[in-house]
Amino acid sequence: MHLWEGVALAMHQIRSEKMKSFFSLLGVIMGVMFLIVVVTIVEGLDQYVRVEVTSQVFGINTVTVRRWGESGVDNDREAWRARLRAPRLRYEDAEAIRERLTIPALIGVESDTNASAVADNGRTATGVNVVGASIEIFEIRDLNVSRGRIFSDLEASAGIPVLVLGKETAEVLFEEVDPLGRVVRLRGFPYRVIGVLEERGSLFGQSLDNFAVAPARSPIQSITNPRGVIDEIIVQTLDPDQIREAQAELEGIMRTRRQLHPSEPNNFAVETADDAISFWDNISKILFTALPGLVAISLVVGGIVIMNIMLVSVMERTREIGVRKALGARRRDILTQVLIESTTLSTAGAILGVAMGVMLAMLVAAISPMPAAVSAKWIVIGVTLGMSVGIMAGVYPATQASKLDPVDALRYE
Numbered sequence: 001m002h003l004w005e006g007v008a009l010a011m012h013q014i015r016s017e018k019m020k021s022f023f024s025l026l027g028v029i030m031g032v033m034f035l036i037v038v039v040t041i042v043e044g045l046d047q048y049v050r051v052e053v054t055s056q057v058f059g060i061n062t063v064t065v066r067r068w069g070e071s072g073v074d075n076d077r078e079a080w081r082a083r084l085r086a087p088r089l090r091y092e093d094a095e096a097i098r099e100r101l102t103i104p105a106l107i108g109v110e111s112d113t114n115a116s117a118v119a120d121n122g123r124t125a126t127g128v129n130v131v132g133a134s135i136e137i138f139e140i141r142d143l144n145v146s147r148g149r150i151f152s153d154l155e156a157s158a159g160i161p162v163l164v165l166g167k168e169t170a171e172v173l174f175e176e177v178d179p180l181g182r183v184v185r186l187r188g189f190p191y192r193v194i195g196v197l198e199e200r201g202s203l204f205g206q207s208l209d210n211f212a213v214a215p216a217r218s219p220i221q222s223i224t225n226p227r228g229v230i231d232e233i234i235v236q237t238l239d240p241d242q243i244r245e246a247q248a249e250l251e252g253i254m255r256t257r258r259q260l261h262p263s264e265p266n267n268f269a270v271e272t273a274d275d276a277i278s279f280w281d282n283i284s285k286i287l288f289t290a291l292p293g294l295v296a297i298s299l300v301v302g303g304i305v306i307m308n309i310m311l312v313s314v315m316e317r318t319r320e321i322g323v324r325k326a327l328g329a330r331r332r333d334i335l336t337q338v339l340i341e342s343t344t345l346s347t348a349g350a351i352l353g354v355a356m357g358v359m360l361a362m363l364v365a366a367i368s369p370m371p372a373a374v375s376a377k378w379i380v381i382g383v384t385l386g387m388s389v390g391i392m393a394g395v396y397p398a399t400q401a402s403k404l405d406p407v408d409a410l411r412y413e
């Protein structure tokens with residue numbers, strides 16, 4: 001039997017018995033659909049975390065010094081107590097790093113909190129991410145102004161109360177009015193608006209444009225931290241290949257400042273973006289470890305159903321097979337026919353599963369902040385798995401059909 005003849009017979013069976021074919025393929029459809037949905041969303045999240053989260057939250061090629069790390073949460077009570085006992089970071093730590101770090105880098109400080117902002121026209125923006133930062137943060141975070149300017153070195157060192165607004169904050173406070181030169185109050189203290197930043201978009205559905213940046217040494221420090229205290233020191237190496245070297249140097253500088261003995265653990269954290277998103281690596285590994293088992297269960301069930309359907313089909317077509325053998329069809333021809341039909345059925349189910357999986361993943365991405373990334377590799381894997389199930393499920397029915405005696409088959413009622 002020619003390949004296309006077998007495929008045509010299988011497609012005719014699907015068209016003539018639509019409901020029966022659909023339910024027989026349901027296991028394959030569900031297995032492949034589940035594979036595509038999970039992989040599409042996980043790979044989309046992986047790209048999103050590694051590109052968007054890294055650049056927007058941590059910055060490119062950065063090493064961050066913090067009071068404690070953000071790469072994991074320890075539920076041990078004593079570990080939390082040790083965290084709370086850790087000394088706070090101070091401006092003097094940043095100055096020491098500027099003096100002693102040998103690797104060429106931008107070094108900035110940053111502290112933040114949430115507060116309401118009140119404009120001189122009486123309008124209020126709530127939940128504003130208020131940031132006290134050094135001038136280097138604009139370059140490290142890739143914050144570019146669309147109107148006005150960022151604060152100068154003189155304004156930063158003197159702690160002048162000037163403010164650069166995020167796009168959303170500026171629109172809420174001033175609508176269509178030019179905000180430059182206007183006054184915005186944070187916790188009652190007035191700041192003069194000198195710039196508006198370009199739109200940054202959102203991260204997991206949360207706006208990145210509802211924020212305001214002022215010089216770290218301005219009165220904003222009374223909002224973010226006790227005087228002289230900072231949340232983090234961010235170091236951006238000019239050469240990406242020197243990140244780990246910079247991390248080691250920063251650890252040595254901080255250990256010296258804290259006068260820690262070699263046997264004592266760090267009472268601070270020095271993290272790269274890779275360290276900070278290591279939790280996501282663990283989650284994705286768990287998902288990809290569990291995924292084959294979950295998909296396999298559905299495909300095995302689908303394979304068993306297809307095998308039973310093909311056995312029933314062989315029984316129903318016993319006389320047809322007997323006629324074909326009487327007319328000279330070989331065992332190999334009958335075996336091939338049944339295998340082609342079984343494989344075609346399961347491949348059709350796999351293609352349906354891929355299509356439904358892609359549509360479902362795109363729907364999830366459209367109605368939620370979860371991104372999706374459709375990979376041609378996994379589409380091919382999904383279809384290949386479906387074909388493989390069809391071949392394996394068709395072996396036993398095909399063997400039984402090929403063994404039929406033509407005389408007995410012609411007598412079958």
